[in-house]
Amino acid sequence: MKVNCEYGGGCDLLFGTKQETYELPSSSTAWTVGELLLWLAEKHLKTTQENFLQGDSVRPGILVMINEMDWELLDTTNYVLKENDTVIFFSTLHGG
Amino acid sequence: MPACSTKCGKTAILKRPKTGDALCKECFFEAFENEIHYTIERAKLFRPGSTVAIAASGGKDSTVLAYVLKLLNEKFNYQLKLVLLSIDEGITGYRDDSLNTVKQNKEDYGMDLKILSYKELYGWTMDEIVAEIGRKNNCTFCGVFRRQALDRGAYLLKVDYVATGHNADDIAETVLMNILRGDIARLNRCTSIITDSGDGIPRVKPLKYAFEKEIVMYAYFKKLIYFTTECVFAPNAYRGHARVLLKDLEKIDPTIIMNIIKSGEDLKVAETTKIPTLTRCVRCNYVSSQDVCKACILLEGLNKGLPRLGIGKSSKVKRLLKENEEKTSSCNSKNCCNAKPEKSHCLCKTTIPSIS
Structure with missing residues (x-):
């Protein structure tokens, strides 16, 4: 399954890219965003996990949007990914 | 798909942290802008x-x-x-x-x-x-x-x-x-x-x-x-x-x-709490709680090659400032600034232009 990820607000530095389309390995169960986070942290994160993850979610201060919608309206980590979904990670943890 | 809390009929795109409301893009723009307008009006900011x-x-x-x-x-x-x-x-x-x-x-x-x-x-x-x-x-x-x-x-x-x-x-x-x-x-x-x-x-x-x-x-x-x-x-x-x-x-x-x-x-601060009174910096006239403002002290430290001058306790800073002042007067008499104008660590060039 293909999923598009976009990184902004400094998250681009964590992944060394602003945008990437990934082919997720096939799985017997559906992929949730929570599983995507762990997969990204393991496979594509360029820094330590604490910069991106806290517990089973993103580090507080990183906003997540799925298909241009706040993930807090979509049950956050429990959202089940569909083919060609776009997930945007936006950090607010930067100075002015 | 979650609907906008204002019942405008559109799909919500964000959950407001302040209220928990789900709003569509247009209603969010309006709410965000109106709140800032309200803040400005209520405080009579301008x-x-x-x-x-x-x-x-x-x-x-x-x-x-x-x-x-x-x-x-x-x-x-x-x-x-x-x-x-x-x-x-x-x-x-x-x-x-x-x-x-x-x-x-x-x-x-x-x-x-x-x-x-x-x-x-x-x-x-x-x-x-x-x-x-x-x-x-x-x-x-x-x-x-x-x-x-x-x-x-x-x-x-x-x-x-x-x-x-x-x-x-x-x-x-x-x-x-x-x-x-x-x-x-x-x-x-x-x-x-x-x-x-x-x-x-x-x-x-x-x-x-x-x-x-x-x-x-x-x-x-x-x-x-x-x-x-x-x-x-x-x-x-x-x-x-x-x-x-x-x-x-x-x-x-x-x-x-x-x-x-x-x-x-x-919060109401206890009357017994010491709050520094604001005055003017004797060097640059900027508002300050000390005789010499923090910026002038930090700058003096930099120009003197003592960059930690403004970092420590104010009592220590006062003592160092006094010492420096004595050195300045001797430095002026020897015209050392004319000899080494750039970063000479001489105090003659340390003050910020006065504000008024």
Whole structure:
């Protein structure tokens, strides 16, 4: 399954890219965003996990949007990914 | 798909941290802008016909502030003249890039822009200061110098107000930081929406009740261009700890941010607490709680090759200042400045031009 990820607000530095389309390995169960986070942290994160993850979610201060919608309206980590979904990670943890 | 809480019939795109409402894009824009308008009206922030300098860094907060102030000024006829004021700290790879964003704002919003640099004000860039002092107390220098630089810029531009992009998260963070430091004087005034730095030009914070998440979302959906790189010197800043703590608390319950601000606003400092009285710096005439202001002390330390001068206790600083003064008089008599004008560590060139 293909999923598009976009990184902004400094998250681009964590992944060394602003945008990437990934082919997720096939799985017997559906992929949730929570599983995507762990997969990204393991496979594509360029820094330590604490910069991106806290517990089973993103580090507080990183906003997540799925298909241009706040993930807090979509049950956050429990959202089940569909083919060609776009997930945007936006950090607010930067100075002015 | 979640529907907009206003029952406008559209699909919601964001959950508001302040209220928990789910709003569509249009209703969110309206709610966000109206709240800032309400904040401005309720506090009577601006007199009609005034000139307002927007402290612009190129970051999300000041970019959204400039955009929203321009919009509200036109929509509600505040009759304000808006200008942009930027400070160039001289940080390669950070401020030079972010200033390009401000220059873009100038074009996009049709506002005048004034850029004032640390180099022209103090004779030092932050790059040069960090080369001298290392990365431990660099944010102290930068913070003290920036505050003064903004006031001096406002004075030069002859504006009536300086508007800064401090948001609700920033203010809650500052409350926590002042509690952690036991800095009661700052705790007492850090939640004020309008502050006077002593030169008669008030500082105002129109985004005081705007959540960081909403500012970022607003910028995103409005497609505003802003600069997002973390300051290259910032990772060692103390503020980081307060920020992490606040973000952790916000995750548990976002209204904690408003509660912290409210606690700060309603706080009454005990009459027995010693609060320093504000006076004028004897050297540069800038408002200060000591005879010599922090900026002049830090600058003297830099120029004397004693960069830690302004970092320690004020009693120690006073003693060192006195010693330096004695050396200055002997130095003047030998005309050493004429011999080595550049970074001679001579005090003859250390003072900032007086503010009035």
